[in-house]
Amino acid sequence: VVDQCKKWNLVWVGKNKAAPLEPYEMERLLGFPNNHTRGISRKDRYKSLGNSFQVDTVAYHLSVLKPLYPKGINVLSLFTGIGGGEVALHRLQIPMKLVVSTSSEASSSKSKVIDELIGMGFSEELVIKAIQEHGEENLEEITNALLSYAEAEKMHETENEDINNNYFSDDNDDVNIFLGLSSSDEENELNSFHEDGRLQDLIKMGYPRKEASIALERCGEIASLAEVVDFIFAAQMARQLDEFWAAPDEKEQRRINEPPPRRRKLNTDIASDDELIRLPNPMIGFGVPKEPGLITERPVPIPNIALGPPYFYYENVAMTPKGVWATMSSHLYDIKPEFVDSLYFCAAARKRGYIHNLPIKNRFEIQPTPHYTIQEEFPLTKKWWPAWDKRTKLNCVLTCIASAQLTNKIRKRLEKHERDPAVQKDVVDQCKKWNLVWVGKNKAAPLEPYEMERLLGFPNNHTRGISRKDRYKSLGNSFQVDTVAYHLSVLKPLYPKGINVLSLFTGIGGGEVALHRLQIPMKLVVSVEISEVNRNIFRSFWEQTNQRGDLIEFRDVEELDDHKIEGLMDQYGGFDLVIGGSPCNNLAGANRVSRTGLEGDQSSLFYDYCRILEAVRSKASRMRR
């Protein structure tokens, strides 16, 4: 195994889980700023990074230039690549008055060269001006033009200061003052990225050790100190607000679940009127933290037959074909679904319906809470976010992402017509459609898997070790952990000693992660999941978090017949929670091919959820007798 690890340069990212480096990790190893190569295909990122300088080494050699050229240097950069030399000079704080860059890769490097010119030490206005005057095709003329500009540029030397300091993180002015560190100290600080170091600093700054270490765990090791501080601060704010909302006034609560007091028009549809379930607006279910409209009693009480325990929790997409939720509700004891949009819990929308028989009083959030806006969740994007892109929330995380070509197209369009409102609107539309974030000048890129993990409330690297495509698919199909945890939080006081969980369609274990983060011990988890990669991820999580309970895995819901269920319940004393979200393939709006409704090939597995739930409930009632 070690031989293989050496051969392929693997690192250990989980129990028995060795994975190749991610592009952003290579960037760090080679001394590049975060996201330096982002916006091109993964393959190209590896290729470019593999062909690049190690910045610290080169910088060591180049450092002798610093006293020689206090006012800056002119650079002719051959075979520039991703600009390792320029990055080295930049980090040495040697001003680059001029960079003329050439590259042997003609086709793909043109815009890359332009990016270098802009990103490294050159005034962006000048580069844009040169491009506009000479067309982006003619590299020679552009560089000539820049040469002549350079003369004029000599006058104001210190102009470029604000382009600097995009290393590793965001605008950390506040933290800087707070820590009382000089900027060079801080750079070393951030550069070392030592976990203990960051923890020590946080404690020194007066944060409780536990809070600090939770925040570190949640933010992940690539987060800067500033990000972590931000995170803790937001969590503290959230707690205060939580206390504020803990005593809700019972008056203004009627606008929640489908209030229409009068009958609608006479209508001959088969499944209309009572059958038709309308989505609430705003989609806050029985209430969400930090928003008005919290209620503590269900408007429609749970039928006696469905009262828990055992409790159950069913989830699926909110926007289904018509009548689907009415059908699902009718098969789940006529309980009205609770529709919640996860944008009230994190920085991304996720409209989902939940049918459950849990109490809804005294819910609480898990700490620390995620950030509520894109720019706070991903501070690195703040620097590049155009003023005309008004988004503060992302759209729903799906199973597919945009190609790197789209990033390229967007950049080229913006380099030409940055100020054209029509182009801006078109770009924003594309960004919304593909859920892009700004990671560089004119550079809008899709989210990385680890960023999706953060958005959805999973620990860093939760899905690591499988192919990128599978990571996106598994994450797109998952719960938003904070949302689910908010609903499940009522179980905590009920089961201080832990619970037995039957987890259907486990996926990557969103429900279990929620329980884990609620610190509700899981004495037993019986998990059913068809996909092998997902089972591996979940088992990894189980081992990594040192769970003491038993984990029993099944592949298919078909395997779980009444006999097996009763056997398990006899052996372990029954289940306390049945949790799962059945496949949404045939219900989801993004499906152009087989959106065939609840009776579709995969989505019809909903009926297996019902069958198994009923088996569990009837056995439980017999066990009580």
Added chain:
DNA sequence: CACAAGATGAATTCAGCG
């Protein structure tokens, strides 16, 4: 075989308005 890229709309909701 794995993966990246590209092509492939419709169902549903909602705000706004007459």
Added chain:
DNA sequence: CGCTGAATTCATCTTGTG
């Protein structure tokens, strides 16, 4: 109440490449 346009959406399939 009906209309219109805009916005959103836990995706699938084929093809080319290495």
